[in-house]
Amino acid sequence: MKSSKTPSTITIWTLSLILSIFWSCGPANSDKESENEMVEEELSSSTSPGLDLLWETSPDLTTNESVHYEESDGQIYVANIEGGPDEKDGVGSISKLNTEGEILERDWVSGLNAPKGMAVKGDYLYVTDIDRLLEIELATGETSNTYEIDGAVFLNDAATDGEKVYFSDMRTNKIHYLEDGAIHTFAEEQNSINGLRVGNGNTLYGLDAEGLKQYEPDGSFQIINAEVTGGDGLIVLDESTFIASKWGGEVFLIQDGTATKILDTTEEESNTADIGFIPGEDIVLVPTFFKNKVVAYKLSY
Numbered sequence: 001m002k003s004s005k006t007p008s009t010i011t012i013w014t015l016s017l018i019l020s021i022f023w024s025c026g027p028a029n030s031d032k033e034s035e036n037e038m039v040e041e042e043l044s045s046s047t048s049p050g051l052d053l054l055w056e057t058s059p060d061l062t063t064n065e066s067v068h069y070e071e072s073d074g075q076i077y078v079a080n081i082e083g084g085p086d087e088k089d090g091v092g093s094i095s096k097l098n099t100e101g102e103i104l105e106r107d108w109v110s111g112l113n114a115p116k117g118m119a120v121k122g123d124y125l126y127v128t129d130i131d132r133l134l135e136i137e138l139a140t141g142e143t144s145n146t147y148e149i150d151g152a153v154f155l156n157d158a159a160t161d162g163e164k165v166y167f168s169d170m171r172t173n174k175i176h177y178l179e180d181g182a183i184h185t186f187a188e189e190q191n192s193i194n195g196l197r198v199g200n201g202n203t204l205y206g207l208d209a210e211g212l213k214q215y216e217p218d219g220s221f222q223i224i225n226a227e228v229t230g231g232d233g234l235i236v237l238d239e240s241t242f243i244a245s246k247w248g249g250e251v252f253l254i255q256d257g258t259a260t261k262i263l264d265t266t267e268e269e270s271n272t273a274d275i276g277f278i279p280g281e282d283i284v285l286v287p288t289f290f291k292n293k294v295v296a297y298k299l300s301y
Contacts, residue, residue: 049253051263051284051297055101064095064287066157066233067276067294068118068125073138074099076276076285077108078294079115079127086130086154088113094127094136099278101296109141117157117196117274119165126165126178128155133167133178147183149176157233157274159196159204166204168193175206175219187219192230195244195274199236207231207244212254227259228252233275235284243284243299245272251284253301263297270295 066079076097083089092112096105117128124144125136131152135145149155153171160166164177166186173193175186186204187193195207204215211226212234228244235243242254249266252259263286265272271289278285282299 049255049260049262049299049301051251051299054283054296054298056295057097057101057103057293059292060103060106061095061287061294062292063289064273064292064294065114065116065289066118066274067285067287068120069099069276069278069285070120070125070138071279072120075104076294077118077125078287079118079274081114081116083114085114085116088130092129094118094125094141097294099283101294109136109143116155117159117167119158119160119167121160121162121165126158126160126167128158128167130155133158133165133183145181147178149183152176156194157196159198161198161202161204166196166198168196168206170194173208175204175215187215187221195231195234197234197236200239203239205234205236205242207234212242212244225254225257225259228254232273235275235277241301243275243277245275245286247271247273247289251275251286253299255301262299262301 061078061080063081064078065081068077078095080093083091090111092115093107094109096108097103113129115127115129119126123138125138127134131149133147134143136143152169156168156170158167164179166177168175170192173190174188177184177186191209193206193208197205206213209229211229212224213221214224215221231244232247233245240256245251249272251263251272253262270291273287273289276285284297284299286295
């Protein structure tokens, strides 16, 4: 049977149908693409590593160089140099904070010289103090032992594996350790060695002018990352993930050997010295040195 539609009518009808399909599909596809882009942006931002400010103390912690969170008592210990970083002036101190940033005891320990790195083994807090390692009772704040280190010039960070207490001498380029009351040298020729931390499997890691190093029990090492040189504080999250600070005001997340800057306070002239960490809460504790306060950040990665 012959159609009643003329060719022009068919053309107009076909065109209308095409336009109808175009307009019905076009905006929906466009909206969907926009939604996909938004989801991708949200996923990208949510997975980007960073540090978000939580709290900061009052500026009463004079030239605070190091922070240590102690799981056994849930308190934060802060080493305040107060005088010169290499002066035996007897004005240095250790403060205690709670995890909300309140100063519990400003001068929990006083009369030190230039305290820096700290580590807890058993019932004692070990603190480097220019050319000596101090053993302080956590329960009382009393110094139970003082270990004078022959030839030491500028002792800096400290770390422990539960048996040994490792500590660095930044100016003699050495790593020493205390074990059973005796001092030993673990590694030499470690260029400006500073930050130390023991990770899983009792592996020692360190920061020096060459970068982030992983040490073997005999003192040999391999360089994990050569970007973050001259680092100060070190945190080990797992065998392939680290947080490292540089004193000038930078903090980096190092994952699988690659470094990403997650904090930069250089413009504010706020230092990032020997950082601490609250595990389980992913809180990074930053001693700001000349700003005289500790700042806490929430880590996302």
